[in-house]
Amino acid sequence: xxxxxxxxxxxxxxxEASAAEARSCALLLKDVIPHLGGDTSSQLDAIRQSxxxxxxxxxxxxxxxxxxxxxxxxxxxxESLNSxxxxxxxxxxxxxxxxxxxxxxxxxxxxxxxxxxxxxATGEVVSMVGLxxxxxxxxxxxxxxxxxxxxxxxxxKMLMDLLRxxxxxxxxxxxxxxxxxxxxxxxRSIDRCRDAGNVVFQVVLKYS
Numbered sequence: 001x002x003x004x005x006x007x008x009x010x011x012x013x014x015x016e017a018s019a020a021e022a023r024s025c026a027l028l029l030k031d032v033i034p035h036l037g038g039d040t041s042s043q044l045d046a047i048r049q050s051x052x053x054x055x056x057x058x059x060x061x062x063x064x065x066x067x068x069x070x071x072x073x074x075x076x077x078x079e080s081l082n083s084x085x086x087x088x089x090x091x092x093x094x095x096x097x098x099x100x101x102x103x104x105x106x107x108x109x110x111x112x113x114x115x116x117x118x119x120x121a122t123g124e125v126v127s128m129v130g131l132x133x134x135x136x137x138x139x140x141x142x143x144x145x146x147x148x149x150x151x152x153x154x155x156x157k158m159l160m161d162l163l164r165x166x167x168x169x170x171x172x173x174x175x176x177x178x179x180x181x182x183x184x185x186x187x188r189s190i191d192r193c194r195d196a197g198n199v200v201f202q203v204v205l206k207y208s
Contacts, residue, residue, distance in 0.1 A: 010064060011072055012133040018057045018085045019129040019196070023122035025050040025089035026189070030115050032096050037104030040096075047089075047096045054089045058082055073132070077203045081129070084196035088122065091189040098182055110162060114186040117155050121193035124148045128200040138208040141201055148197040155190040159183055 025047055032043045061082045065075055099111075128144050162183050166176045 009133075010068075011061070011078060014057060014061045014064065015078070015081060015085070015129055015132065016126075018054060018061065018082065019122075019126045021050060021054040021057060022085050022088040022196075023119075023126050025054060025092045026115075026118050026122045029092055029096055029118070030112070032099050033112060033115070036099060036102065040100040044096055044100055047093055051089045051093045054086065058086045073203060074206075077199065077206075081196065081199045081203070084192065084199050085125075085129075087192045088125075088189060088196065091185060091192055092118075095182065095185045095189065098185065102178055102182065110158070111182060111186065114155065114158060114183070114190075117151055117158070118186065118189050118193070121148060121151045121155075121190050124151070125193050125196050125200075128197055132200060132203065135207070136204060138204055141204045145197055145201045148194055152190055152194040155187050159187045 028043065028047045028050060031046070032040055035043055061078065065071070065078060071078060124144050124147055128141060128148075131141060131144075163180065165171070166180060171179075
């Protein structure tokens with residue numbers, strides 16, 4: 001049934017659940033690493049289940065927007081944040097699938113460091129989305145956005161260092177192809193978190 005008004009909590013609840021599930025999916029990624037070279041089916045299944053839960057939340061938000069005339073935030077802001085959050089677990093699932101078929105000899109602790117940055121980034125996103133309901137001030141959001149940008153910057157520097165090592169001519173060409181793909185996907189997942197944080201920052205800036 002079409003609703004003229006929708007209690008504010010509905011959209012905040014869905015967006016917060018979406019951010020939390022995106023983080024959950026990212027946290028599951030580190031469980032894949034110890035099983036590389038063996039059976040990763042259980043770990044992949046857990047990530048896929050998390051991804052399905054997140055897709056359902058994304059769909060629910062879209063459905064609520066279709067049914068609701070007045071929303072607590074501008075519709076385009078909700079849509080933008082919904083889209084940005086959806087891209088995080090989508091990228092994580094791709095990373096997990098690539099890792100599962102990657103020859104174990106090509107994996108290293110650098111990937112674990114990138115995954116750690118992803119965990120930090122998703123943590124900041126969860127906190128930022130949670131503050132939308134609380135009508136947080138711009139200073140508080142700015143601090144979180146600065147931390148998120150710093151994490152993303154560290155990821156960029158790490159990626160450039162990794163690519164420099166791969167392109168020095170001393171690495172097997174197959175290894176270069178495989179690792180470059182994984183490194184860039186991991187960096188992209190961090191970028192997705194930054195994008196979600198940017199949406200939250202812009203929303204708070206608009207209403208400040």
